[in-house]
Amino acid sequence: xxxxxxxxxxxxxxxxxxDEFAAVLEERTLGPFDVADVLLGALDAHLHLxxxxxASEHRKGFAMxxxxxxxxxxxxxxxxxxxLAGNAINDGGESFSPWLGYAIVGATVMTLVALIGLSAFQAxxxxxxxxxxxxxxxxxxxxxxxxxxxxxxxxxxxxxxxAGISPWMIGSIGLLTMVLGSTLFAVATWRARxxxxxxxxxxxxxALLVVLALFGASGALPSxxxxxxxxxxxxxxxxxxxxMGVSALRxxxxxxxxxxxxxx
Amino acid sequence: xxxxxxxxxxxxxxxxxxxxxxxxxxxHGYAIMTDVEAGTGRPMGPGxxxxxxxxxxxxxxxxxxxxxxxxxxxxxxxxxxxxxxxxLRDLAAFAELGLKRLGRxxx
Numbered sequence: 478x479x480x481x482x483x484x485x486x487x488x489x490x491x492x493x494x495x496d497e498f499a500a501v502l503e504e505r506t507l508g509p510f511d512v513a514d515v516l517l518g519a520l521d522a523h524l525h526l527x528x529x530x531x532a533s534e535h536r537k538g539f540a541m542x543x544x545x546x547x548x549x550x551x552x553x554x555x556x557x558x559x560x561l562a563g564n565a566i567n568d569g570g571e572s573f574s575p576w577l578g579y580a581i582v583g584a585t586v587m588t589l590v591a592l593i594g595l596s597a598f599q600a601x602x603x604x605x606x607x608x609x610x611x612x613x614x615x616x617x618x619x620x621x622x623x624x625x626x627x628x629x630x631x632x633x634x635x636x637x638x639x640a641g642i643s644p645w646m647i648g649s650i651g652l653l654t655m656v657l658g659s660t661l662f663a664v665a666t667w668r669a670r671x672x673x674x675x676x677x678x679x680x681x682x683x684a685l686l687v688v689l690a691l692f693g694a695s696g697a698l699p700s701x702x703x704x705x706x707x708x709x710x711x712x713x714x715x716x717x718x719x720x721m722g723v724s725a726l727r728x729x730x731x732x733x734x735x736x737x738x739x740x741x
Numbered sequence: 742x743x744x745x746x747x748x749x750x751x752x753x754x755x756x757x758x759x760x761x762x763x764x765x766x767x768x769h770g771y772a773i774m775t776d777v778e779a780g781t782g783r784p785m786g787p788g789x790x791x792x793x794x795x796x797x798x799x800x801x802x803x804x805x806x807x808x809x810x811x812x813x814x815x816x817x818x819x820x821x822x823x824x825x826x827x828x829l830r831d832l833a834a835f836a837e838l839g840l841k842r843l844g845r846x847x848x
Contacts, residue, residue, distance in 0.1 A: 494791055500811040501770040501787050511786050518788020525792070540755070540789040597784030728782055 479503060482512070485519035508600020509593045509611040514541040543729045546594020550722030553587030558715035560584045561687070565707050578625050581648070585618045588655055591718065592662055595725050598671035599662070606665040614658030621651010649691065656714075660684040663717070673724035680717025686710035755785060755793040760802065760817065760825040767806055767816035770794070797821070 479502045483495055505511060517540055559580035592611045600607040624647025636643060663681040666672050686709040693703030755777075762768060762776045770790055777785045794815065797803045802821035806814045817825065840846065 490795075494795065496811045497770055497808060497813040498787065498791055501774070501790070504771045505774070505787065510784060511788075514786025514788040516788070518786070518792050521788070521792045522795075525795075540792065541786050542789075543783055597786070731782060 478507070478512075482515045482519070485516065486522050490522045506601050506604050508596050508604060508607050510541055510546075510595075510597035510600060513593045517541055541594060543594065543597070543725050546591050546596075547722045547725030547729060549587045549590035549594055550718050550725060552722075553584055553591050554715040554717070554719035554722065556580050556584035556587055557718060558711065561690075561711045561714065565711060575629070578629060581625060581652075582622065585614075585621065585651070585655060588659070588718070589615060589618060591722065592658060595666075595672065595721065596662070599665040599669040602669050603665045606661055606668075610658050610661035610665055613661070614655045617651045617654020617658070619651075621648050621654070624648035624651060653688070653691070656684045656687045659714070659718070666721070672721060672728065676717060676720035676724045679713060679720050683710060683712075683714030683717040687714050755789050756797055756802075757825075757828060758785065759790070759793055759797060760821060760828075763803060763815060763817045764822070764825060767814040769809075769812040769814045771812070773815070 479499055482502065483491060483499055486495070486498075502511075502515070521540075560577065560583075563574075563577040563580055589611070592614065596607050596611065599610075624644045627644035628648065631644065639647075660681055663677045663684065667674055667677040667681070686706045689706035690703075690710040692698065693706050698706075758777045758781065759773055762773045762780070768776065770787070773794075774785050774787070774790055777783075794803070798805060798815075801818055802824055803815045804818050806816060808814075
């Protein structure tokens, strides 16, 4: 993987920094955050350097940060609120509307960005758990988006698509992988203590309630009881992601304050 | 407050963190990353580190030393130390102004 990441950089850059950069990557337990940061760094090297020594006025740059993860988690939480509430009103896909599709796509994309941006410290102590928390929903997102695209294309969420499976069921598989990824991320964060444990707990409870809500909506629970996990999921799962995002932005601000404190 | 470490755009803050890390002596890339993370509590990715190192070296604020086992240490140049000191004084003055307006004493 390190060789592959290095090859993304310009040859001139590799000639100057390649050896020492490879040594840093070997020494570091790489997580989704680091890999995304290296990908953005390679893009920056292509745009910025074009040749070492040629001082560029290129002022913008690309870097992964806790702040990006924090904002993505908050945006994801808002999208999840719209998606879960919309789905409940929609009665489990009986009449799929485009805005619900946009909310699901928004929630999926933002959650994946958050899983990358907030995973830096968890990956050092729990690399397998952190990679699984990102990889499972990433694969599920592709599957899920295929299902939702099929709903939009066919205009029917219950039509048989593949082997008796409806687009809505494919979309739901994507949703479940996002929930599973969120749970794994909550566990990794709880164990690493890198962000708020309250937020981790809320996210884990919210994820459990989403599963219970899907279970209840399938008719496994009598209707007066089934509403409880549905309402709980609509509130707790988005709240968990928003709390995680706020916690990340707080850590980021404390870092900035420490920097300014060191200067005074 | 003057602009932080001129012409570094998005990398001005990582660059400042790197300069502070090198202010007590030369360090190689991995040591800079761990030092910055320990000091700020915020992660610094390897891509960001080397994007900022390249810019700092290009502007003569740091210089590379002879590598030891593929790890190349960097140290502040005299120009880099001057720019860092100026930047930190600006930050201190800005922090003091903010605290004064809040009615709180510095430190």
